[in-house]
Amino acid sequence: MMISLIPIIPLAGSLIVGLMGRRIPRRLVAMIACAAPSLSLLLSLTAFARLLQMPSEGRLLRASLGSWIASGDFSVSFGFLFDPLSAVMALVVCGVGLLIHIYSIGYMQEDRDYHRFFALLNLFLAEMLVLVLADDYLLLFVGWEGVGLCSYLLIGFWFERPAAASAGTKAFLVNRIGDGAMVVGLIWMILLFGSLDFETVLTKAPTVLAYGSVTVSLLTLLLFIGATGKSAQLPLYVWLPDAMEGPTPVSALIHAATMVTAGVYLVARSAPLFQLAPVTLEIVAWVGGLTALYAASIALVQTDIKRIIAYSTISQLGYMFLGLGVGAYAAGIFHLMTHAFFKALLFLSAGSVIHALAGEQDIRKMGGLRRSLRVTSGSFLVGALANAGIAPFAGFWSKDEILSAAYGSGHRALWVIGALTAAGTAVYMFRLYFLAFEGKSRLDAHTLSHLHEAPWSMRLPLVLLALGSSTVGFVGVPPDSGVLHRFLGSVFPASAHEASAEPASGVVLAVVALVMAVGGIAIAFRYYLRDPARAEAFTVRYPALYRTLLHKYWVDELYDKTVIHPTVVSARTLSESFDARVVDGSVNGVAALATRAGNLLRRLQTGQIPAYILSILVGTVVLLGYLAFSG
Amino acid sequence: MTGTVPLNAYLILSAALFVIGVAGVLIRRNVLVIFMSIELMLNAVNLTFVAFSMFLHSMDGQIIVLFVMAVAAAEVAVGLAIIIALYRNKESLNVDEINLLKG
Numbered sequence: 061m062m063i064s065l066i067p068i069i070p071l072a073g074s075l076i077v078g079l080m081g082r083r084i085p086r087r088l089v090a091m092i093a094c095a096a097p098s099l100s101l102l103l104s105l106t107a108f109a110r111l112l113q114m115p116s117e118g119r120l121l122r123a124s125l126g127s128w129i130a131s132g133d134f135s136v137s138f139g140f141l142f143d144p145l146s147a148v149m150a151l152v153v154c155g156v157g158l159l160i161h162i163y164s165i166g167y168m169q170e171d172r173d174y175h176r177f178f179a180l181l182n183l184f185l186a187e188m189l190v191l192v193l194a195d196d197y198l199l200l201f202v203g204w205e206g207v208g209l210c211s212y213l214l215i216g217f218w219f220e221r222p223a224a225a226s227a228g229t230k231a232f233l234v235n236r237i238g239d240g241a242m243v244v245g246l247i248w249m250i251l252l253f254g255s256l257d258f259e260t261v262l263t264k265a266p267t268v269l270a271y272g273s274v275t276v277s278l279l280t281l282l283l284f285i286g287a288t289g290k291s292a293q294l295p296l297y298v299w300l301p302d303a304m305e306g307p308t309p310v311s312a313l314i315h316a317a318t319m320v321t322a323g324v325y326l327v328a329r330s331a332p333l334f335q336l337a338p339v340t341l342e343i344v345a346w347v348g349g350l351t352a353l354y355a356a357s358i359a360l361v362q363t364d365i366k367r368i369i370a371y372s373t374i375s376q377l378g379y380m381f382l383g384l385g386v387g388a389y390a391a392g393i394f395h396l397m398t399h400a401f402f403k404a405l406l407f408l409s410a411g412s413v414i415h416a417l418a419g420e421q422d423i424r425k426m427g428g429l430r431r432s433l434r435v436t437s438g439s440f441l442v443g444a445l446a447n448a449g450i451a452p453f454a455g456f457w458s459k460d461e462i463l464s465a466a467y468g469s470g471h472r473a474l475w476v477i478g479a480l481t482a483a484g485t486a487v488y489m490f491r492l493y494f495l496a497f498e499g500k501s502r503l504d505a506h507t508l509s510h511l512h513e514a515p516w517s518m519r520l521p522l523v524l525l526a527l528g529s530s531t532v533g534f535v536g537v538p539p540d541s542g543v544l545h546r547f548l549g550s551v552f553p554a555s556a557h558e559a560s561a562e563p564a565s566g567v568v569l570a571v572v573a574l575v576m577a578v579g580g581i582a583i584a585f586r587y588y589l590r591d592p593a594r595a596e597a598f599t600v601r602y603p604a605l606y607r608t609l610l611h612k613y614w615v616d617e618l619y620d621k622t623v624i625h626p627t628v629v630s631a632r633t634l635s636e637s638f639d640a641r642v643v644d645g646s647v648n649g650v651a652a653l654a655t656r657a658g659n660l661l662r663r664l665q666t667g668q669i670p671a672y673i674l675s676i677l678v679g680t681v682v683l684l685g686y687l688a689f690s691g
Numbered sequence: 692m693t694g695t696v697p698l699n700a701y702l703i704l705s706a707a708l709f710v711i712g713v714a715g716v717l718i719r720r721n722v723l724v725i726f727m728s729i730e731l732m733l734n735a736v737n738l739t740f741v742a743f744s745m746f747l748h749s750m751d752g753q754i755i756v757l758f759v760m761a762v763a764a765a766e767v768a769v770g771l772a773i774i775i776a777l778y779r780n781k782e783s784l785n786v787d788e789i790n791l792l793k794g
Contacts, residue, residue, distance in 0.1 A: 665792060665793060666790065666793060667789075667790030667791060667792040667793030668786070668787065668790055669786050669789070669792075670716070670717050670718075670786060673716055673717060674717055677713060677717070
């Protein structure tokens with residue numbers, strides 16, 4: 061029962077704040093909104109402690125809330141499940157979510173829709189917890205759609221701005237494409253297994269489906285398409301950079317702790333199924349690796365502070381899928397966890413910068429912020445180091461593990477891609493850091509006068525997340541046998557653990573990755589801090605490359621030309637020809653026919669009573685005659 | 692008694708009365724006359740009932756006649772009320788002018 065309260069509490073908080081928020085003071089709104097994730101976190105920790113007391117093989121808590129759908133021999137129950145994987149996800153979601161709630165108290169102070177924001181934030185958290193605690197695919201899908209809805213509402217939170225409104229719509233529509241594939245997958249799953257329960261599906265999978273069969277490959281591929289939509293992978297990543305139109309805490313919540321990790325969670329949860337489909341795993345790994353490199357290359361030239369971090373998120377999610385695809389499920393979840401910390405930290409620091417600069421997001425107009433924003437710049441530096449994969453910060457351990465798993469499982473090409481991405485990550489992270497926080501100030505006088513460090517409610521989460529980003533990596537040390545891996549061990553198929561390389565080459569790989577990252581920082585230092593003119597010269601020397609990256613490989617334009625424009629045009633054509641002529645025409649035609657027939661028949665209604673009586677008489681005579689003579 | 696007047700004579704009389712009633716309803720224009728014609732039709736039917744009752748030595752026909760007369764009395768009450776209401780509205784009892792049902 062306890063674990064079903066974990067998602068219910070934020071849901072209740074959302075209802076209270078949403079329905080009564082207008083009538084209660086802001087301070088109380090903030091208190092209620094922050095109490096909900098705190099309670100959920102407390103409950104998750106209690107459940108986590110109970111898991112730890114159990115024997116390591118049977119770590120599982122269940123809460124059944126009764127039957128949901130019962131139709132013939134197909135039934136779906138309403139229930140929650142708390143196993144090591146759910147535990148890690150729930151703790152990350154609640155923990156990071158709580159810090160973001162606290163941060164929002166200060167960040168949204170000036171906003172007139174204070175209570176709406178907190179109600180949506182709580183709802184988002186509740187849906188995400190439903191997603192990670194569900195014990196079958198259908199309830200997971202409820203949470204899955206719930207976070208999609210909340211992200212639409214939160215990205216478009218400032219809906220008076222056309223850019224925000226259309227970004228919300230874009231996120232919603234792009235996600236629908238993935239969700240459509242997922243629905244097909246779920247229906248197929250019902251046909252194959254007669255159930256959507258994780259336990260039934262995942263234990264029956266090896267007997268029902270043959271290893272490497274077309275069925276299991278297509279089924280897992282459908283689930284993976286759903287995951288690419290939610291987790292912003294190629295080719296459905298386009299919504300995520302635009303999602304930056306939302307308030308910064310939303311960016312942190314969506315990109316760090318919650319929504320985008322849903323796809324990773326789905327694949328990790330379905331690991332026994334994916335394990336049967338080597339082809340799909342190969343696709344997952346390649347999509348992940350290519351997305352990582354692709355997004356990192358775009359991040360190199362962007363100038364909007366939040367967009368750089370958004371592309372970085374896409375790139376890091378690519379790493380997670382790379383890990384999952386080469387069978388290192390625990391490493392993927394490990395990276396998800398460390399990423400939640402440092403990406404939340406980066407976004408919240410960026411938010412603090414934007415807050416201090418009264419809405420300025422262009423890093424070309426910043427510079428030298430370190431001197432006035434000490435806490436923010438310090439925590440951003442920690443986040444950047446963690447993201448770039450510098451030891452001993454969190455990102456190093458998890459990223460290194462994924463890379464060595466890729467190398468060890470024989471995916472040398474993917475390892476090269478991953479290592480290149482690591483270097484690129486270091487370059488774009490420190491390009492951002494150097495341009496924004498170091499060097500000479502490029503602020504105008506007005507912004508300079510507005511410059512101030514954030515209030516305590518924003519500084520506290522920054523400091524806590526910075527601590528987390530520097531230490532959380534140690535739960536995965538030593539690689540492949542750290543605390544986290546032993547804890548998660550019972551969830552994932554056994555074969556998935558043997559994938560990584562032997563220790564000796566593991567150290568070599570780690571050193572290579574570290575050298576790449578340090579090299580990246582050095583490049584960023586040379587080009588953007590010591591000699592900014594060099595960066596300019598570079599863009600002049602390779603204009604085609606620079607423009608391609610700056611325009612994000614023209615993918616948005618491509619989608620616009622190949623998908624969106626034809627869809628809109630054909631929809632308009634259909635509405636003007638088929639809908640107006642055929643559909644409306646037939647409906648109106650039936651109505652006109654009735655009118656005309658009525659006009660003909662009304663002549664019979666003379667209103668002359670004798671005429672009516674005569675017709676009655678004639679009718680009676682005919683009827684009687686028929687009865688008398690027919691037999 | 693029964694031997695003197697055959698059943699057929701009663702039936703022919705009542706058929707004649709009924710046809711006169713129908714003709715009156717169809718031909719006459721005055722609502723009151725139409726009304727009386729309807730009463731005539733009812734009584735033609737009553738005559739048939741009574742004739743059969745006597746011929747078959749059964750009281751059923753006579754009982755039904757009492758019912759028909761009771762219903763006819765009620766019908767007269769309602770019908771006359773409608774005619775008065777019509778006259779107040781239309782200042783006329785000519786059915787040709789009463790064509791509110793015209794479609």
